[in-house]
Amino acid sequence: MPKQTFFNLKEAKKERIIEAAVDEFAAHPYLKTSINRIIERADISKGSFYQYFSNKKDLYKYVIDQASDAKMKFLAQKLQDYQKLEFFELLRELFIAGIEFKREYPLFSQIGDYLLDGSNESLKEEIYADSRPKSNQFFEELLEEAVMKEEVDPNIDIKLTAFMLTDFSISIVSYFFENHNPENVDQIMDYADKMLYIMKNGIAKGDKNVIN
Amino acid sequence: MPKQTFFNLKEAKKERIIEAAVDEFAAHPYLKTSINRIIERADISKGSFYQYFSNKKDLYKYVIDQASDAKMKFLAQKLQDYQKLEFFELLRELFIAGIEFKREYPLFSQIGDYLLDGSNESLKEEIYADSRPKSNQFFEELLEEAVMKEEVDPNIDIKLTAFMLTDFSISIVSYFFENHNPENVDQIMDYADKMLYIMKNGIAKGDKNVIN
DNA sequence: ATATAATGTGACTACAAAGTCATGTGACTT
DNA sequence: AAGTCACATGACTTTGTAGTCACATTATAT
Incomplete structure (x- = not known):
């Protein structure tokens, strides 16, 4: 947590600092980020920085929280x-929203991507300790409900499937940005649909009970 | 590429150096790795290091290649x-072999995991520029064949599916090691089968034409 | 107006990193 | 025995880092 002095600052200054931090954390993997560059960009002194935050990690976690x-x-x-x-349908909306978020908040997403990196294993764990299980659990709950509503095959392993979905909801987005024009909404839809077709029906040949 | 002087060294010395490097690269993300520690461990001097390799990246790439x-x-x-x-069946064998590789060569795998990290974006790209497309293409070819042999649904998007499979073949392994005892072979099999069930049939409810 | 508290400052310390270079060593050649 | 060549060395330079601290400035309260 940032120190009280940070929260006491005028909104404009806080924003300036956070903006500088976001830029820095989006531009470099954590280990390469530099407090020196952040304070320069935010136009504050070294001493001030350490009156606002106890160290780089403190600021980093705060930025991640914001994101x-x-x-x-x-x-x-x-x-x-x-x-x-x-x-x-929900899954579809989630995929699309994920793509849209990255398009609208590219810096936040970039920071997130670096986080996935093993830049600093223990730090990553500290942060992901919350986040990944949260996502897994979210999908687990959705799946359980969906099984009850008889929308999803009761034979699947829910924990495993939730893990797969979490994984996808991340990698899908990067695949999309690597291979498509993020402005093309039709393409997003088309892509999400292909994705869903596989998740629904699998890839084995044969008549499928569910026609997309 | 390491310099000629490196290849001229006695086998034992080369191995000592590579072993020290493997240990270091497996213990830290790239940016945190230290040539100083490597030379200390390998018991060679700073000067010698730079007679063998032009820089850290040179050594790193070589180690990655070896792995x-x-x-x-x-x-x-x-x-x-x-x-x-x-x-x-092949997919199943691939998943299992992936798990076995990580179990038998944990250091190599650890280095690979760090590589996935964004430690150094341009370096990662330099290295992954080869590797990821290679894997994608491998799966693309398998899928094309399988569609022809009428084992796989011709409606799927092959490129996308290949991407999914590449992704899985990575994330499967990490899921497995996070959640299971890697010595338990039955569990590996069970897990691979669950995985395949989903890939084959999808997760939608309904009678499936393919019974696992 | 004065006193007190809060905030701001940047030179400085301590440290670790990558990479260089002049010099040393030892084996093999002539 | 003299000379050559490949390899070995570690002190040194340069560069960047996080974090500290004595002091300066500004705001707030009395």
């Missing part, structure tokens, strides 16, 4: 009454 | 006449 808050809010807004959606 | 060679050889050995296998 994941932003993502949560974004998703919550896009998926307002997701309870009403059928499971695969 | 991926080892993995290729390992897989080739485990899947000797894979041409004869049915597609999903």
Whole structure:
């Protein structure tokens, strides 16, 4: 947590600092980021920095928190009454929202990507200790519900499937940005649909009971 | 590429150096690795190091090459006449072999894990520029064949599916090591089967044409 | 206006890293 | 025996880092 002195600052200054930090953390993997560059960019002194934050990690975690808050809010807004959606519809919306978030908040996403990196194993664990299980659990709950509603095959291993979905919801987005134009909404849809087709029906040949 | 002087060294000394490097690169993410520690461990001088390698990256790439060679050889050995296998059988063998490789060469795998990390974006790209497309293409070819042999649904998007499979073949292994005892062979099998069930049939509810 | 508290500062310390270079050593050649 | 060549060395330079601290400035309260 940043120190009280940070929160006492004027909004404009706080923003300046956070913006500088976001830029830095999005531009370099954690280990290569430099407090020196951040304070230069934010136009504050070294001494001030250490009056606001106890160290780099402190600032980093705060920025990560801000980013994941932003993502949560974004998703919550896009998926307002997701309870009403059928499971695969929801999955579709989630994929699309993930792509949209990266498009609209590229810096936050970049920081997230670096986090996935093993830059600093223990730090990653500290942060992911919350986040990954949260995502896994989210999908586990969705799957359990969907099995009850008889939308999803009761034979699947829920924990494993949740893990797969978490993994996808990350890698999908990078695949999309690597291979497609992120402005093309039709492509997003098309892609999400292909994705879902496989998740629904698998890839084995044969008549499928579920026609997409 | 290491310099000629390195290759001129006695086998024992080369091995000592590579071993020290492997230990170091497996113990820390790239940016945190230290030439100083490597030379200390390998018991050579700073000057000598720079007579063997032009810099840290040079050594690193060499070690990565060694590791991926080892993995290729390992897989080739485990899947000797894979041409004869049915597609999903082959997939199963691949998953299992991936798990076994990590169990038998944990250091190499650890280095690979750190590589996935964004430690150094441009370096990662330099190295992955080869590796990831290679894996994608491998799966693409397998899938094309399997579609022709009518083992796999012709409706799928092959590029996308290949990407998914590459992704899985990585994440499967980490999931397994996070959640299971790597010595338990039955568990490996069980896990690979669950995995395949989903890839084959998807997760939607309904009668499946393919019974695992 | 004065006193007190809060915030700001940047030179400085301590450290570790990569990479260089002049010099040393030992084996092999002529 | 003299000379050559490949390899070995570690002190040294340069560069960057995180974090500290004595002091300066500004805001707030009395």
